[in-house]
Amino acid sequence: MTPHPPATSDASKAVTPQSLRRQYESGATVEELVTASGLSYGTVLNRLHDAGTTMRTSWQTRQMRQNPQARRRLAARLRTLYEQHGATLTELATAAGETRRGARRLLIEAGGTVRTTQQTQRMRAAARAAERHKLALSLRARYEADATVPELAREHSYSVATVYQLLHQAGTPMRPQHHHRPARDMGRRP
CATH class of the missing domain: 1.10.10 (Arc Repressor Mutant, subunit A)
Structure with missing residues (x-):
């Protein structure tokens, strides 16, 4: 998946x-x-x-960031990444070219509050659940517009079982399954 x-x-x-x-x-x-x-x-x-x-070279970027205004802009950008996008301190450090401690310091300078690991995990789990629900609703719309489950599975690189699970999650009323008999049995009655 x-x-x-x-x-x-x-x-x-x-x-x-x-x-x-x-x-x-x-x-x-x-x-x-x-x-x-x-x-x-x-x-x-x-x-x-x-x-x-x-x-710029990395040296020019460092020089620029020694400027207090540039530092405040960087700190504000890191706070946005941290609070709105759920970035971790490690990701902030990478984005800022800083250590984790330096990124944490910038975050606090911008008025941010450091989360616990559990809070970050809950935040990311909620974001994944929201994204999955959004996907389930889009699959439902396509299914109700006469797309088949195998087509949806191919389009999104999911298994058929996962597509069924997502459709069920979205409360999709399923179309009846067609049971086809072999052609030679069509004329006979049991």
Whole structure:
């Protein structure tokens, strides 16, 4: 079973090269843009290039971040990732190019409250459940528009059993199954 449905091309097109450039020029790193946008590293680089962005070295980024305003922007960005997207301190550290301790310090500077591991796990489980429910409802809509269960399974790279489970979860009224007899038995009565 695939944990998440594949990203649609519409979602990736919503992140424009110009918006990536504005974020990068305000102090975001390529890694932060990857984390925030959900795009691949290469796609982010290509879109920054398409927007005519002048790229920084890691040294220039560090110098920029020593600027108090840039540090506040970074801290606010990390808080958003942490609170709205459920990122862990390790993920924040990666996004900020910091240690876990440095990411934690920035999060607290931005007014964030550090979660326990259990709180993070519950938050992520709730997000997965919401995503699964959303998928179940979209499968139901396609099924009610006359798609078959095997077609839905192929489209989403799920097993037929998983599609049935998701349809059941969405409360889908199932169509009756057709039982076909062999052609030679069609004319006979028992």
